Amino acid sequence: ALVPPPISRVVMKFGGSSVRDAERIAEVASLVRAQMVEHSVQPCLVCSAMGKTTNGLLAAADRAIDEGTVDLSTVRALHVDTLDALSISGTDASEVVELLDKCERTLEGVALLGELSPRTRDLVVSYGERLSGRVVAATLRRQGVRAQQLEAWDVGVVTTDEFGEATPLDQSWEGIAASLLPVMEEGTVPVVTGFIGKPRGRRLAGHWGRVTTLGRGGSDLTASLLGAAAGFDEVQVWKDVDGILTADTRADCGRQRARADPRICPAAAPVARVTFDEAAELAYFGAQVLHPLAMQPCRRAGVPFRAASSLVKNSYNPAAEGTLISADGSACSETRLVSAITSKNGARLRGEEQGAYGFLARVFAAFDRWRISIDVIASSEVSVSLTLNKNQLLERRSISALEHLPAGVERSEALVGLMADLEQVANVRVSGGHSIVTLIANVGCSSAVVSAVCAAMDRLGIPVQMISQGASKVNISIVVPEERAVEAVQELHRHFFEQPPDCAGAS
Numbered sequence: 001a002l003v004p005p006p007i008s009r010v011v012m013k014f015g016g017s018s019v020r021d022a023e024r025i026a027e028v029a030s031l032v033r034a035q036m037v038e039h040s041v042q043p044c045l046v047c048s049a050m051g052k053t054t055n056g057l058l059a060a061a062d063r064a065i066d067e068g069t070v071d072l073s074t075v076r077a078l079h080v081d082t083l084d085a086l087s088i089s090g091t092d093a094s095e096v097v098e099l100l101d102k103c104e105r106t107l108e109g110v111a112l113l114g115e116l117s118p119r120t121r122d123l124v125v126s127y128g129e130r131l132s133g134r135v136v137a138a139t140l141r142r143q144g145v146r147a148q149q150l151e152a153w154d155v156g157v158v159t160t161d162e163f164g165e166a167t168p169l170d171q172s173w174e175g176i177a178a179s180l181l182p183v184m185e186e187g188t189v190p191v192v193t194g195f196i197g198k199p200r201g202r203r204l205a206g207h208w209g210r211v212t213t214l215g216r217g218g219s220d221l222t223a224s225l226l227g228a229a230a231g232f233d234e235v236q237v238w239k240d241v242d243g244i245l246t247a248d249t250r251a252d253c254g255r256q257r258a259r260a261d262p263r264i265c266p267a268a269a270p271v272a273r274v275t276f277d278e279a280a281e282l283a284y285f286g287a288q289v290l291h292p293l294a295m296q297p298c299r300r301a302g303v304p305f306r307a308a309s310s311l312v313k314n315s316y317n318p319a320a321e322g323t324l325i326s327a328d329g330s331a332c333s334e335t336r337l338v339s340a341i342t343s344k345n346g347a348r349l350r351g352e353e354q355g356a357y358g359f360l361a362r363v364f365a366a367f368d369r370w371r372i373s374i375d376v377i378a379s380s381e382v383s384v385s386l387t388l389n390k391n392q393l394l395e396r397r398s399i400s401a402l403e404h405l406p407a408g409v410e411r412s413e414a415l416v417g418l419m420a421d422l423e424q425v426a427n428v429r430v431s432g433g434h435s436i437v438t439l440i441a442n443v444g445c446s447s448a449v450v451s452a453v454c455a456a457m458d459r460l461g462i463p464v465q466m467i468s469q470g471a472s473k474v475n476i477s478i479v480v481p482e483e484r485a486v487e488a489v490q491e492l493h494r495h496f497f498e499q500p501p502d503c504a505g506a507s
């Protein structure tokens with residue numbers, strides 16, 4: 001007799017690209033059904049806002065504060081058209097429209113008061129995930145799957161109150177297990193809002209006060225948190241690519257720049273396995289495919305994490321396996337020295353001091369005070385060079401300008417403060433226009449990797465401004481001029497991935 005496969009509980013996260021329109025949402029619903037029927041999966045869904053909705057809401061909030069006008073037309077049209085195309089009507093449709101109206105009223109408040117705090121910005125942005133979850137749950141129900149949309153805070157996601165960049169608190173873990181499992185045990189598929197949560201706080205006017213967001217791309221973190229806290233068998237993040245690729249296929253696909261980029265490494269291929277450490281380093285150093293903190297909950301609970309493709313490209317070609325991210329199982333080995341390459345832009349800061357005792361301690365204390373992270377560092381007795389994450393330096397509203405920074409370096413209150421502190425201990429120079437190119441590599445063979453990297457840069461005449469190897473067990477980074485970063489990635493990709501394996505080392 002046929003023994004049915006064991007039921008596995010899986011978080012399935014669908015990002016903006018996977019739920020960008022009616023067609024994709026219908027495909028997501030079929031994919032979920034197939035997992036349930038063919039693979040005995042009991043899923044919990046996590047959804048991001050549809051397509052570019054988050055950007056649209058941020059732009060609408062900016063317009064409300066800058067121009068005093070409220071324009072939600074693009075976001076409204078996308079959702080209303082999707083409801084129509086999916087034939088969603090009745091209560092399911094009116095809930096979505098009510099939420100759109102509420103979002104509009106929030107924007108009217110911003111325009112009227114002329115105030116847009118990080119807290120209000122988070123509230124505005126949260127409508128994106130709350131809208132998409134309702135559309136996805138309604139689509140599943142139309143396909144005969146019992147599904148219920150749930151706000152992240154309804155399943156216990158409690159965060160710090162750092163609006164715009166909140167972190168889930170440990171107390172979430174118990175709450176999630178207690179609220180998610182009963183819903184699933186009764187045979188319902190929860191559809192949870194990614195990216196958002198609520199800070200711990202007093203119960204206000206019938207609801208838990210405020211809404212927070214987990215930073216751009218934060219739905220990956222929600223998915224990991226839910227799966228880890230509820231002790232699931234796997235967390236799957238479904239993307240528009242076949243998993244983690246050996247390099248991005250688009251140049252600087254960072255969320256700050258919306259330009260359509262030429263393909264950077266068309267030969268990039270999916271990596272079958274990476275470790276949590278490797279994935280986290282890759283995400284932190286620029287690969288937009290995963291949220292940098294998303295590995296943490298799964299690593300803590302030992303729950304495997306998989307990045308897979310939600311695009312069924314061809315019915316004759318079964319869905320790609322994706323990339324399995326787990327505690328062991330690096331793609332690097334004695335012969336495969338590098339598993340992926342990424343890059344990101346940053347600013348470089350150089351400080352000089354005459355060998356005083358405690359110099360570096362004072363430098364680090366200043367970074368700690370202003371909560372600015374250092375990406376790559378090179379130091380000697382008399383000087384220290386560091387690169388800073390450009391995203392952290394983005395100008396925020398109501399912040400005075402820092403006149404003496406060179407063009408290309410963004411200004412922020414934190415950077416102004418940091419500079420003032422550092423100038424007490426050293427002569428400081430800040431320059432923009434640098435990129436960090438990072439190789440997720442077998443650091444055990446770092447000499448081979450570094451010599452191959454330097455030879456490749458030498459071939460192209462690209463100056464290597466800094467190099468950092470072995471600071472983490474899996475990462476070798478170089479700093480190059482920003483305008484040469486794409487070339488550098490392409491050449492390194494050619495060298496490490498587009499040659500026969502026996503040449504992939506230090507040739």
Ligand SMILES: Nc1ncnc2c1ncn2[C@@H]1O[C@H](COP(=O)(O)OP(=O)(O)O)[C@@H](O)[C@H]1O
Nearest residue numbers: 015016017018239241244245247248287288289
């Ligand atoms: N190393 C990489 N592997 C795969 N994708 C990458 C990599 N680096 C950057 N990306 C980009 O990440 C995108 C997928 O991430 P994202 O847009 O955040 O997905 P989603 O919105 O579905 O969560 C891909 O389209 C790709 O351009």
Ligand SMILES: N[C@@H](CC(=O)OP(=O)(O)O)C(=O)O
Nearest residue numbers: 015016048054216217218219
């Ligand atoms: N919608 C949010 C959160 C998110 O995770 O999105 P995505 O899964 O599409 O990267 C954002 O755009 O940042």
